[in-house]
Amino acid sequence: MMHPSRLRQGDALRVAGAGLKARPLRAVLSALGIxxxxxxxxAVVGISASSRAEIDQQLQALGxxxxxxxxxxxxxSGGTAxxxxxxxxxxxxxGPVTSVSAVGEVDDAFVYRSDQIDELxxxxxxxxxxxPDLLGAVGGEIASGRWLDDALAAYPTVVLGATTAERLGIxxxxxxxxxxxxxRWFTVVGILNPALLAPELDAAALVGWPVAEELxxxxxxxxxxxxxxxxxxxxxxxxxxxxxxxxxxxxxVTVSRPSDALAARAATDETLTTxxxxxxxxxxxxxxIGVANTMVIAVLERRSEIGLRRALGATRAHVRxxxxxxxxxxxxxxxxxxxxxxxxxxxxxxxxxDWPFALPLWAxxxxxxxxxxxxxxxxxxxxxxxARMSPTAALATV
Amino acid sequence: MTETVIELAQVTRMYPGNPPVHALRGxxxxxxxxxxxxxxxPSGSGKTTLLNVLGTxxxxxxGTVCIDxxxxxxxxxxxxxxxxxxxxxxxxxxxxxxxxxxxxxxxxDGLLYTGQPLAERRRRATQTLERVGLADRAHHRxxxxxxxxxxRVAVARALVGRPSLLLADEPTGALDSESGASVxxxxxxxxxxxxxxxxxxxxxxxxGLLPRQVHIRDGHIASDDALPTREGR
Ligand SMILES: Nc1ncnc2c1ncn2[C@@H]1O[C@H](COP(=O)(O)OP(=O)(O)OP(=O)(O)O)[C@@H](O)[C@H]1O
Ligand SMILES: [Mg+2]
Numbered sequence: 001m002m003h004p005s006r007l008r009q010g011d012a013l014r015v016a017g018a019g020l021k022a023r024p025l026r027a028v029l030s031a032l033g034i035x036x037x038x039x040x041x042x043a044v045v046g047i048s049a050s051s052r053a054e055i056d057q058q059l060q061a062l063g064x065x066x067x068x069x070x071x072x073x074x075x076x077s078g079g080t081a082x083x084x085x086x087x088x089x090x091x092x093x094x095g096p097v098t099s100v101s102a103v104g105e106v107d108d109a110f111v112y113r114s115d116q117i118d119e120l121x122x123x124x125x126x127x128x129x130x131x132p133d134l135l136g137a138v139g140g141e142i143a144s145g146r147w148l149d150d151a152l153a154a155y156p157t158v159v160l161g162a163t164t165a166e167r168l169g170i171x172x173x174x175x176x177x178x179x180x181x182x183x184r185w186f187t188v189v190g191i192l193n194p195a196l197l198a199p200e201l202d203a204a205a206l207v208g209w210p211v212a213e214e215l216x217x218x219x220x221x222x223x224x225x226x227x228x229x230x231x232x233x234x235x236x237x238x239x240x241x242x243x244x245x246x247x248x249x250x251x252x253v254t255v256s257r258p259s260d261a262l263a264a265r266a267a268t269d270e271t272l273t274t275x276x277x278x279x280x281x282x283x284x285x286x287x288x289i290g291v292a293n294t295m296v297i298a299v300l301e302r303r304s305e306i307g308l309r310r311a312l313g314a315t316r317a318h319v320r321x322x323x324x325x326x327x328x329x330x331x332x333x334x335x336x337x338x339x340x341x342x343x344x345x346x347x348x349x350x351x352x353x354d355w356p357f358a359l360p361l362w363a364x365x366x367x368x369x370x371x372x373x374x375x376x377x378x379x380x381x382x383x384x385x386x387a388r389m390s391p392t393a394a395l396a397t398v
Numbered sequence: 399m400t401e402t403v404i405e406l407a408q409v410t411r412m413y414p415g416n417p418p419v420h421a422l423r424g425x426x427x428x429x430x431x432x433x434x435x436x437x438x439x440p441s442g443s444g445k446t447t448l449l450n451v452l453g454t455x456x457x458x459x460x461g462t463v464c465i466d467x468x469x470x471x472x473x474x475x476x477x478x479x480x481x482x483x484x485x486x487x488x489x490x491x492x493x494x495x496x497x498x499x500x501x502x503x504x505x506x507d508g509l510l511y512t513g514q515p516l517a518e519r520r521r522r523a524t525q526t527l528e529r530v531g532l533a534d535r536a537h538h539r540x541x542x543x544x545x546x547x548x549x550r551v552a553v554a555r556a557l558v559g560r561p562s563l564l565l566a567d568e569p570t571g572a573l574d575s576e577s578g579a580s581v582x583x584x585x586x587x588x589x590x591x592x593x594x595x596x597x598x599x600x601x602x603x604x605x606g607l608l609p610r611q612v613h614i615r616d617g618h619i620a621s622d623d624a625l626p627t628r629e630g631r
Contacts, residue, residue: 316479
C-alpha cells in the first residue's frame with residue numbers, strides 16, 4: 001500500500017502558528033485574557049513566596065530559639081501577676097540557657113514630646129526599664145544613636161522604640177533631644193529598629209533599670225523575660241521555665257515563642273493568597289472562553305483553507321492538530337506574556353519592600369500546565385468541528 | 399489497452415434538500431493513464447460534483463469509484479487522504495492560494511502532507527515553478543500576481559507531488575482568453591509528459607482543443623468521444 005499522509009512535527013507547529021501570524025492583532029487581543037489571568041496568579045504566588053522568603057530570612061537572622069516569659073494573670077484575683085525580681089538570675093542559672101534579659105513595665109510613667117503636652121495624650125507609649133543585655137537577647141538593632149549601656153543606665157537617658165520615635169516625631173538621637181518622661185526630662189540617646197521578635201519594644205521608651213528604680217518609682221519586678229537556648233533544647237527549657245521563673249505560682253506564667261507568631265503571620269496570608277489565586281483562575285477561565293471564541297471564528301473563516309488542506313492530503317487528524325495547536329499556541333502566547341508580567345510585578349513589589357525576589361518553579365510549571373490545558377480545552381470543540389467538516393462543503397464556501 | 403486510472407460505474411450522488419438534487423445519476427466513465435479529458439456541460443449539470451467524487455473529496459451515494467484500480471469506498475479517511483496527498487492533484491477555479499505566502503511556499507504546500515522535509519519541498523517547488531514559467535515570481539505573494547499567474551501557481555501546487563491524476567475545475571474560467579490559453583498550453587505540455595488530466599470547462603472552444611471530450615447533462619454522460627473507439631485507444 002502507498003505511504004500514508006504525514007505531517008512532520010515541525011510543520012504541524014508551523015501550520016498552527018501560521019494562522020496566528022496571519023492575524024497578529026487578533027492573536028494578541030485574544031491572548032490578553034489568559035495573560036491577565038496567568039499574570040495575576042503568578043504575581044500572587046510570587047509575592048506571597050517573596051514575603052515568606054523575607055520572613056524566613058529574618059528568622060534565619062534572628063533565630064527561632066527565643067522564648068519569652070510573662071507573669072500572666074493572677075489566678076485568684078484576676079489582676080496582673082508579677083515575676084519575682086530574682087527570676088532573671090534563676091533562669092540564667094538553667095543549664096542550656098545561653099542568654100537572658102528582661103524588661104519591666106514602669107507604671108504611671110508616660111512619655112511626652114514636651115512638658116506642655118496634655119497628660120492624657122500618652123500616644124499609647126509605655127515605659128520599660130531595660131537590662132543592658134536586652135538587645136543581644138532579642139536580636140534588636142540600634143537605628144541611630146547608642147544603647148543604654150552600663151554607663152548610661154544610671155542617668156536620665158532613654159532609647160525609643162521605632163514606633164515611639166515615629167509617634168513623637170523624633171529622628172535624632174545625638175543627645176540634643178529630650179522627652180518629658182515621668183515628670184522630668186530624659187535625653188534621647190538612641191532609637192531602635194523595629195524589633196521583629198519583640199514587637200512590644202517598638203511602642204516603648206526604654207530607660208535604664210537603676211534610673212527607673214531611683215527616679216520613676218519602679219518596683220524592680222520584671223514583666224517580661226527574654227531567654228535563648230540552643231535550638232535543640234528549646235522545648236526542654238520551655239517545660240521548666242514557668243517553675244524556674246516563678247516557683248511560687250508557676251501556673252500563672254505564660255511562655256511563648258515569638259518566632260512561631262512570625263511564621264504564623266506568613267501562614268495567615270495564605271487565605272488571601274488562595275482567594276486571589278481563585279480570582280486569577282476566573283480571569284484565566286474568561287481568557288479561555290475568549291480563545292475558544294476566536295478559534296470558532298477562525299474555523300468558520302477558514303473553511304476554504306480547510307477544504308484545500310484536505311485536498312492536499314490532510315487527514316481529519318491533521319486538521320484537528322492544526323487548530324488544536326493554534327489554540328494552544330494562542331493560549332501559550334498569553335501564558336508566556338502573563339508569566340513575564342507576573343514576574344515583573346513580583347520583582348517590582350519585592351523591590352519596593354526590600355524583600356528578596358522569590359518565584360517558585362512550581363508556579364511557572366503550573367502556569368504552563370494551566371495554559372496548555374486551557375488552550376487545549378478551548379480549542380477542542382473548534383478543532384473537532386474543523387476536522388468533521390466535509391472537504392467539499394468546506395471548499396464550496398467562498 | 400492502457401492502464402486504467404479512473405473507473406466509474408453507475409455512480410450517483412444526490413444532495414438532500416427540498417427538493418433533493420440528483421447531481422449525478424448513474425455515471426459510467428473510464429479514463430486511461432496519460433489521457434487528457436475535457437469535461438463539458440452546462441452550469442449545474444454536475445461537473446464539479448463529478449470531479450469531487452473522482453478526487454475522493456466527496457463520496458458517491460451508489461456505484462463504484464476506482465482510482466488506480468482501488469475501490470475508494472473501501473478506504474478510510476487516512477487512506478483517502480494518502481491518495482490525495484500522493485496521487486491526486488487538484489486545481490480549483492478559485493485558486494485557493496494562501497494569502498501572504500510566497501508562490502514558492504504555496505507550491506511547496508502541495509507536498510506538505512507527504513512528510514517531506516521543508517528544504518526538499520522548496521527545492522521541488524522551485525523546479526515546478528520553473529516548469530510553469532514562474533521562476534521569477536517565486537517570492538511574490540498571490541496579491542502581487544496576475545490572475546493567470548495565480549492559476550499557474552495553483553497548477554504548480556497540484557503538480558509538485560507528481561500526481562498520477564490531475565483534476566482541474568475550470569482552470570481558465572476566471573481568466574482572460576490569453577491567460578487561459580497559457581494555462582491550457584501548460585496542461586497540454588503536462589499531458590505530453592504523460593500526466594493523466596481531467597479538465598472541466600464551460601468553454602466549447604477550449605474543449606475543442608482537447609483530445610477527448612465528455613459531455614455531461616443533468617447528471618449523466620450525454621456523449622463521450624472515447625466510447626465508440628474505446629477499444630482502439
Ligand atoms: N452542496 C450542495 N447541496 C445541494 N445541492 C448542490 C450542492 N452542490 C451542488 N448542488 C447542486 O447539484 C447540481 C450540480 O452542481 P455542480 O456544482 O456539480 O454543477 P456544475 O456542473 O459544476 O456547475 P457549474 O458549471 O455552474 O460549476 C446543481 O444543480 C447544484 O445546485
Ligand atoms: Mg462547477
